[in-house]
Amino acid sequence: MIAPASGFEREAFEAGLALIRRRYRAEHDPGLFERQRYLAGSDARRRAELQAALADPGIRAVFCARGGYGATRLLGQLAAGALGGPPKLLVGFSDITALHLWLQAHGRISIHGPVLTQLPRLGPAACARLFELLESPHPAAPLRGDATYVGGTAEGPLLGGNLSVVTRLLGTPFMPALDGAVLLLEDQGERPYRLDRMWTHLRLAGVFERVRGIALGSFTHCEEPEASYSSAEVLRELAQSVGLPCAAGFPVGHGEANEPVPLGARVRLEADSARLSFLEPAASAEG
């Protein structure tokens, strides 16, 4: 268990930890309860904790306590050797997207899924699906969205995560090559003009010339107060202006559900039926 981004409520952490401990032996450094403004302790502390977890040959998976903000601060000085140890699956979402992208830039698979402090709210069934994804030699069951923005089919590695954080790596060396990818995007608390601004950033940076399809997760608390338009309407129009296969409403992100999905693994997006199929297991792909 690590805390590479913001601080969190200790109670939610303990409850999440209890769920993990039903199945695994879980360890954490007491330093993870440190606080420095909006961060779970200093950059040096969070970076050392992350690097130690990645390097330890006895650790099979790394769970992040919470997103928030702070993971991008670590990227500039992550030791090149941090990925030298045996592969292991990192689990998290939202701000943790920065670490996922860095891992995928190094060819790794990781799990876009619940952070530890979110697990209690999602409940035991969601935990069971997360454990299944971590352990199973078979690909996960397909996910269903609820809307087709642009029809068509796309196949490629699933890359992306939180829209805000994905855009924060544009123009940096920490973004994986997105060529041929199916782009996953979700966000929370960003008003429609901000979603538009971030989508436009992806467009100006040439991302939509490289990816093959777009799978949209939850966009929660993204409405403009008293507006006559919705964030979904804005996203649909942006997707249509791009023209790549795009389906929306996948249960991934900050909404009621946050189904775990393997980033860096191959998927097939069938936008007409809003279906996302997984072609590789997360676990065995990591050897």
Add this chain to the structure above:
Amino acid sequence: MIAPASGFEREAFEAGLALIRRRYRAEHDPGLFERQRYLAGSDARRRAELQAALADPGIRAVFCARGGYGATRLLGQLAAGALGGPPKLLVGFSDITALHLWLQAHGRISIHGPVLTQLPRLGPAACARLFELLESPHPAAPLRGDATYVGGTAEGPLLGGNLSVVTRLLGTPFMPALDGAVLLLEDQGERPYRLDRMWTHLRLAGVFERVRGIALGSFTHCEEPEASYSSAEVLRELAQSVGLPCAAGFPVGHGEANEPVPLGARVRLEADSARLSFLEPAASAEG
């Protein structure tokens, strides 16, 4: 007068227009009152209006009605010939930063200064200083900030503007080379962790290895409710981690004052005395 970004209150526009007309003949297309969600009409309308203004040899300066959001949407399809006409000074700030950066990428000077709808609040003296900057063959009077974050002196072209918008061009072909520049940054309504996230984006993209100094304008409504830390404290620490000469509190941006400054023109930042001197006039530099 053009409206390349968001819609605006007609009353503020008329009041601003009256101030401009005390000195200049001012024209605008009636289409500028069109509205499309958060935009002042369609991309096609706003783009055509911008291109026509830039191409018209009878126009000496282009005032933007308002920022908001929408200028970045125009960048991808601005005609290469849009800058073929005689140089003229574009005036605006906030979202208009996207157009400034595009102009500076083409070697042009433009004016980071009030939008038309802001002029009535700033009053006649502020208008007079804007007109002076537009017309004078001499460099403008120096500006004074109110804090030194990192001492030292830097000289180079002044580039930048709104922090949010500057970061939205990272990794795109619309960002000017920032080598040797003094970077101007201001913002509004961005909480400290978001300022940190954007600053960190600039850092990860290598911007602070290219610029020579940093001049910070207003950061209004950037506080975290009930936090024990301020946005100024966070910005100071970020500046100190970069180590370039940096002074803050210049009267530029969304605050009480919004002094016009020539982007793309050479400046000298004396961070110890929080002084920003202009080495070139805006007007004559444009021939």
